Amino acid sequence: MPVRTRGAAMIVLGCALAAATPVAAAADTNLRSKVLQAFAGVKSYRVTVLGSVRSLGVWQAPGKYQMTTEFNGKAVKTIIADGALWQYVDGKWEKSGTASNNLRVDIAGLVQTVKGAPNAVLTPLPEQMQDGKRVGTFEYTFDDGTEETCNYDLATFRVTRCKADELTLLYSDYNDPSIAIKVPK
DSSP: OOHHHHHHHHHHHHHHHHHHHHHHHHHHHHHHHHHHHHHHTOOEEEEEEESSSEEEEEEETTTEEEEEEEETTEEEEEEEETTEEEEEETTEEEEEEEOOGGGGGSHHHHHHHHHHOTTOOOEEEEEEEETTEEEEEEEEEOTTSOEEEEEEOTTTOOEEEEEETTEEEEEEOTTOTTOOOOOOO
């Protein structure tokens, strides 16, 4: 390639790379906005947690969880509401302290984290296939370095699956009217 042509190619490449950064930032801002907007209309959902144990549960706005976890062959029932942890023991609910901070990897926690940090970035990743359907994908890195990768429905921007550390969280039944968590007193 002659020097003049190579120089022109380098200028074009440099301009293309310089233009790519704002487009990526705009794509992130757009994705972030759409995910936050989609979640603003969510009042409840079902969640399945897969990891060293399996949990099935529901989330209800604002910030209530009810989970059943299989642990050592036994079902352990919990409710988390207003930061308090309740466990079902010997046929009754007992308050047993406060919830741990690992709820932040649930989509409700991730959304709260992103909303509270205006510079938080949802990094768009290539689309993937999930259960035979094409889904969008993004990654988020928490302040402590924990990375979470989430898939979302391309039409609604509602999250369908997230993976963080050794956990996989599956989401379904958004805004199901049958989801109603009764907090013990």
